[in-house]
Amino acid sequence: MNCAECRDNLVACIEGLLGDAESLQCQAHLETCAACRAEYAGIAKLQQQLVERGHAAADVSLVEPVMRRVRAVHVEPEKDTIMSILVKHRWGLGLGATAGAVAVILTALFSTPKVQAAAAVVMTKGAQAVAKLTSIHLRGQVRTPPAENFGYPDPASDFVTIELWKQFEPDLKWRVEKPERIAVMDGQSTVLYVKPTNMGMKLPQPSSSAFDTDWLHKIANLSNTITKDRDNALAKGWKMNLAEEQGADGRTKSVVTIQAKSDLPDSDYLKNKQFDYSDTRRVYRFDAQTGLLEAVQIYLTRNTGDVLIFELNQIDYNQPIDPGVFRLELPANVNWYQEPQKLTDNEKYAAMNAQQAARALFEACGREDWTEAAKFFPMPIPYALRQFLGGCQIVSLGEPFTSQGAGPADQFVPYEIRLKNGGLHKLNLHLRKDQQTGRWFWEGGI
């Protein structure tokens, strides 16, 4: 290979795209030619700078936040008419605005059959006011880790923003987003993406809700939610109060408070760990005149005191939603969830009970034997998880238990492990037995 041929092939050589013979020829020429070596070094140095810049920007995702602002720039505000206020009502009651509002309670009534009936009337009016939605956008805040399940309230966590865009017509599409977790249903399929672990999961069909977003969809289907909460309160005897207060906008608000009870017993592991399985106090604020819902607050009720875990502070009704909201841009190297396949020695793993599977999983991680550990994961093991579990040692494993809130194939194994950095980590490993392979797979709890 001469200098001209070497330079022609230099990028392919650096990129590892040459065949063995050509690659050897290129390498041999580089060893003997100082000029071509200098050229090679120059390109390699430039590549290094480019790679560093690329890495710095690897997980930046500006499209949606920018487009939201761009839409605000582009769309001229419409003039309000009485009809448009009724049909396209929009609120922006941030936490600050709510806190700063001088809310004067005009009437506060205690929970009596008469009050229950009055509150039910307010709820009915609220349900009727939003009976025929074409789209809805909810923006609120929830106490939960940014990448955790959408339905996992954590009173100890800070608030993170949560948003839902839902188009009912002409066809159903939706998107739910937290800072580090996104689920999108584009009318054809449903995709979940978790940013820190770069993990993706795709359902090949549209779905009305998925990936633990059900509780938020229920709120978005306002008419149903209001009706169901009203019916549950009346049927199950949940306490329901009604108060009136003066809002910051000078209008009268009807405030309905419902003390909702989970169907799960207090002893169940999932009690108060999912919205649907939690005892909550739900506060609905309606405009007294239009009947439209303006804000929702949900408090987790515990013996130690109530904690605000979710607040809905912006509701946009029947606003056109940019179609781009329902497109999800993903990195090329996503760790996709895969349907588990049978192994050549599948029987060995299928014979394990949940505790044995937990032990085998943690021991493989302790040895950093990722091939073995991968047999317990339904997707490539995320890098962050490898970093976390690599080199760990089991301190203790408890007896597996089940939950009424989980499926029949789910078990939870209490564990305590010592991490490579010496720290202790104690939780319940959530495993699910796959019907096809008969093996236990990690579902959560690390």
Added chain:
Amino acid sequence: MDLTDKEYVQRCRDGHPDDFRLLVHRYQGPLFSYLMGRLGNRSQAEEAAQESFVRAFRFLKKLRKPESFYSWLLGIAGRVAKEQFRSLKRRQQDCEVAETMMAEPADNHTEYPLDEAIAVLPETYRQVILLRYYEGLSCQQVAQRLDTPLGTVTKTLSRAYTLLRQELQARESADRTINHTEHP
């Protein structure tokens, strides 16, 4: 097939504002990286990048050379970074460390020659650099994305490297000349 910057800009001007998302997608990586270099803080860089894109959209009709969209965007980002720095400095003016630890972003862009060099690359070459390094695609994936033979991709990359290195050398020479003139 992706459109050129000029075509996307034209479509936005012609009443298709949603197409702006494709320009954001194309340049979010390099713009963010540039702002990280200037501001040194991830959340500030994200905020500045968002603001830069929004300003670019707002003033898109004033862009005289749509084919130079990225170069223009980088100029906007430079001003945004400067404003953001000043705003931060005002907030921290009582804090002594603000003076000593934070260096104000430079008026000229000579500290960020690679970003500038990428911005002035002809679009064909810039596109391959962005796909390869900011979207993290392999050469084969770039070829698939552009529906072009792999050999064309490696040759385009090779030419892009040459142009970038020439541009960097030219800027380095110019800097040396300026410094020599200013500090004899």
